[in-house]
Amino acid sequence: MPNNLPTATDLACRHLIVSGKVQGVYYRASMVEEAQRLGVKGWVRNRLDGTVEAHLQGDGETVARLIGWARRGPPAAAVSHVLVELAEAGDYLDFQAIATA
16 A cells, blocks of 8 residues: 655645544534644535545645644544545645535
8 A cells, every 4th residue: 555645845735535423523624724724725525425525735744744633633523544645736725614525
C-alpha cells in the first residue's frame, strides 16, 4: 500500500474519505476550523452514504497535520478509517464546508 502522506516541501493535494461516526458530531465544522487554523485550502462535505469527504491542499507538512487530525476528528466523532488518495490541485481561496453529495 503506497504512503500517500505528503512531504514538507510538496504542494500537497489529497482526497479523503472518512468513515465511522462522523456525521452529526460537528466533524465538518471542526475540520473547517482546523484547516483554517493550519492554512490548508479546499473543502469538506457529508456524503449520502454516511461518510465525510474532503479535498485538502497546502504545503506538505500542514496537509499531513490535517490528515492526522482527520484520523481523530472532534471529541464526539469515532473515526474508523481514513482513505487518503492523491488529488489534483484546485483553485481554492480558503477551506469551507460544501453541500452534501
